[in-house]
Amino acid sequence: MVWRHPLRRSEHTPSACGARSLRRRARWRALAWMLAAGSVGGCVSSIPAATPPPSATPPALPSGNPVPTRSADPSVAATPVAPAAGTPGLPVASPSPGFSLRVPILTYHVIAPWAVARAYALPALAVDPALFDAQLAALRAADWRTITTRELANALASGREVAPRTFVITIDDGHADGATYALPVLRKYGDVATFYVVAGRIGNPHNLTWAQVAELAAEGMEIGNHTLGHQVLSRLPGAEVRTQVDSAQALLTSALGSAPTTFAYPFGAFDAGVESIVRQAGFSMAVTTEAGSRERWDRRLEAPRIEVGASFSPAEVLAKMTPSG
Ligand SMILES: [Zn+2]
Numbered sequence: 001m002v003w004r005h006p007l008r009r010s011e012h013t014p015s016a017c018g019a020r021s022l023r024r025r026a027r028w029r030a031l032a033w034m035l036a037a038g039s040v041g042g043c044v045s046s047i048p049a050a051t052p053p054p055s056a057t058p059p060a061l062p063s064g065n066p067v068p069t070r071s072a073d074p075s076v077a078a079t080p081v082a083p084a085a086g087t088p089g090l091p092v093a094s095p096s097p098g099f100s101l102r103v104p105i106l107t108y109h110v111i112a113p114w115a116v117a118r119a120y121a122l123p124a125l126a127v128d129p130a131l132f133d134a135q136l137a138a139l140r141a142a143d144w145r146t147i148t149t150r151e152l153a154n155a156l157a158s159g160r161e162v163a164p165r166t167f168v169i170t171i172d173d174g175h176a177d178g179a180t181y182a183l184p185v186l187r188k189y190g191d192v193a194t195f196y197v198v199a200g201r202i203g204n205p206h207n208l209t210w211a212q213v214a215e216l217a218a219e220g221m222e223i224g225n226h227t228l229g230h231q232v233l234s235r236l237p238g239a240e241v242r243t244q245v246d247s248a249q250a251l252l253t254s255a256l257g258s259a260p261t262t263f264a265y266p267f268g269a270f271d272a273g274v275e276s277i278v279r280q281a282g283f284s285m286a287v288t289t290e291a292g293s294r295e296r297w298d299r300r301l302e303a304p305r306i307e308v309g310a311s312f313s314p315a316e317v318l319a320k321m322t323p324s325g
Helices: 024-037 074-078 129-141 149-157 177-189 210-218 238-256 272-280 297-302 314-321
Strands: 105-108 145-147 166-172 194-197 222-225 262-264 285-291 303-307
Touching: 105 285, 129 177, 129 314, 145 149, 149 166, 149 222, 149 262, 149 285, 149 297, 166 177, 177 210, 194 210, 194 262, 210 222, 210 238, 222 238, 238 272, 272 297, 285 297, 297 303
Parallel strands: 105 166, 105 303, 145 166, 166 194, 194 222, 222 262, 262 285, 285 303
Antiparallel strands: none
16 A cells, blocks of 8 residues: 655655754754755744744643743853752663664654644644554564663663664654544554653643643653753753753653653754753753664764654555664
């Protein structure tokens, strides 16, 4: 069966969330070029017109706890700080810097029928639930099994190999379909996924509610930090990057009762300063939009992923899982 997406365009490549060529200092330059060229699909075009400024007051915490604030003193940015109580701790053990695992991390954004996804800001990235089902069926038939990013990070931190044909499913941006369409399919195959949610959007139209986020967590899914407002972090001053990371962490920790331990850079955009802030926040792994399927311990905050295009056939997904290199 050939799957065709209503919005599939020749320029809409599987790397539409952008930035597969973005590296370090060139990241933002390349992103700006793609924006100007109009060649970037959903993830970039998903920047909502109503995106609150970075200094906007986060929405009220579900439990009413205050969102902690940080000093805007720029000197703070250069001072390594130990993770505060309640934030994810850095791994205790440190394997050799070059230790690596080859665990494909798949990237999805929307699992929803076209009739639903068309109302979203990024419908071009929507994978139909029936296709998602077929992809997971094919992966299961080929003996692929899921773990979460958190479990992968734990294995990497302990220098522990994982079973062959282990992979990770990530679903970015926290759209409502994560609970309404993706979860039933994941449940059907006994799979787990890591949902990178935008904390400041939870409860907004077309986004997960706090109850749905809690439901996903209760079902064994990992809830990861995808910042407060989905800003391009490499464009922001360090203090605002901290606000984006820490405010989201406070909201999610309050709602879930435990702190997220892994992070996804919005648009895959980061630089050394952003990565340093993510490291200081204590995350054990951070995922990017770099293409690849091998995670290195010394680059655990730059983990590559495999973007699943809107109309990838199950065979195409399987082919991505076993690269020749
Ligand atoms: Zn995103």
